[in-house]
Amino acid sequence: MQTIIPQSGSPDDSAGAKIASDAIVPHMKILVIEDDLEAAAYMTKAFREAGIVADHASDGESGLFMGTENSYDVMVIDRMLPRRDGLSVISELRKRGVNAPVLILSALGQVDDRVTGLRAGGDDYLPKPYAFSELLARVEVLGRRKGTPEQDMAYRVGDLELDRLSHEVKRAGKEILLQPREFRLLEYLMKNAGQVVTRTMLLENVWDYHFDPQTNVIDVHVSRLRSKIEKDFDKPLLKTIRGAGYMIKDEG
Numbered sequence: 518m519q520t521i522i523p524q525s526g527s528p529d530d531s532a533g534a535k536i537a538s539d540a541i542v543p544h545m546k547i548l549v550i551e552d553d554l555e556a557a558a559y560m561t562k563a564f565r566e567a568g569i570v571a572d573h574a575s576d577g578e579s580g581l582f583m584g585t586e587n588s589y590d591v592m593v594i595d596r597m598l599p600r601r602d603g604l605s606v607i608s609e610l611r612k613r614g615v616n617a618p619v620l621i622l623s624a625l626g627q628v629d630d631r632v633t634g635l636r637a638g639g640d641d642y643l644p645k646p647y648a649f650s651e652l653l654a655r656v657e658v659l660g661r662r663k664g665t666p667e668q669d670m671a672y673r674v675g676d677l678e679l680d681r682l683s684h685e686v687k688r689a690g691k692e693i694l695l696q697p698r699e700f701r702l703l704e705y706l707m708k709n710a711g712q713v714v715t716r717t718m719l720l721e722n723v724w725d726y727h728f729d730p731q732t733n734v735i736d737v738h739v740s741r742l743r744s745k746i747e748k749d750f751d752k753p754l755l756k757t758i759r760g761a762g763y764m765i766k767d768e769g
Contacts, residue, residue, distance in 0.1 A: 545660045546570040546722070548587070550580030550594045550606065551622070560593070563649050569656070572721065577601025584610050587722065588708055589617045590660045593652070596623035596634065604637040611638040618659035622647070672707035675767030677746060677754055679707050688746060698723070699742050706755070706765040715762040739763060 547564065549571055551557040557573050564571035572587070574580035577598040584592055584606070592610075596603040607619050621639040623630065631642040641655050672679045676689045684700060686693045695703065701723050706714055719735050720726040743755045756764050 545590045545657075546572075546588075547591045547593060547656060547660075548572050548574065548580065548584055548589045550574045550577065550584075550592065550598065550603065552576055552595060552598050560649070560652070564653070564656075567653055570722070570725065577603065577606045581606050581609055584615055584617070585613055587718065591656050592617050592619045593656065594619055594621055594639075596621055596625060596630075604634060604639075607634075607638040620652075620655055620659060622652075672704070672710070674707055674710045674765055675752065675754060676750075677707070677765075677767075679704060686746070688750060693745050695742070695745060698738060699745070702738055702742055703746070703765075706763065709765075711764070711766050713758050713761050713764050718762070 545568075547569055549557055549560055549564075551560065551573070552575050554575065557575065561571040561573050572583060572589075574583050578600040580592075580594065580598070581601060594603045594606060598606070603621060603623070607621070610617075610619075618640040619638065620641040620643060621634040622643055622645060623634065624645045631644075634642045640659055643652060643655060670680065670682045672681075678685075678687045679700075680686075681704065686695055686700070686703065702719070705719065705722050709718075716735055717729070720729060724734070739755070739757075746755065747753050752768070754765050754767060756766065758764055
């Protein structure tokens with residue numbers, strides 16, 4: 518496959534990227550499904566520099582698995598992928614109830630190609646080559662579109678509340694002070710409330726590791742977080758699921 522690198526050399530591109538990044542939805546997390554490793558490395562690095570958590574899958578099957586098993590604010594999907602093409606990935610995600618906005622990237626830029634992509638379940642379509650500032654702006658717009666403001670900005674489990682915008686955490690009205698990593702850990706657990714969150718999911722989504730460092734970093738942070746959100750409160754919320762991971766849930 519021909520390598521197509523995003524157009525990033527124009528004088529206006531860096532300025533455009535800065536303007537768009539200033540408006541990024543707080544704590545946005547996206548999935549990039551792209552088999553061109555050079556282009557993918559460029560994109561994910563640029564997204565992270567703009568304050569976006571960006572995961573990467575290099576083929577359609579891996580992308581479908583990651584998109585189904587994890588929660589993303591936006592997905593950026595290349596149309597021509599190995600193992601499973603991009604349009605098939607999008608259609609299957611929609612069948613499985615995954616409603617995250619999707620931006621399709623493709624070297625196929627004719628009107629009929631764009632219409633086909635949008636009808637397959639895509640929300641936006643950007644032909645290659647492209648300027649990263651435009652990609653960033655489009656992703657930011659799609660991120661704002663997802664869900665209601667209440668769903669995007671706040672989570673609640675029982676009497677525990679987390680506000681993503683103000684970075685405040687309260688339980689029964691009492692403010693709880695968390696370190697940045699503890700906040701991200703709690704945010705991810707609450708985003709997946711009632712579901713088992715594995716160590717691998719935490720390493721990838723909270724620590725941005727795509728390998729196991731073979732340390733007890735997760736256990737230490739979970740222990741600290743548990744002491745802060747459960748100390749002086751009668752009802753435990755954060756549970757250890759032996760052999761599986763962790764779950765935050767209000768038993769009622």
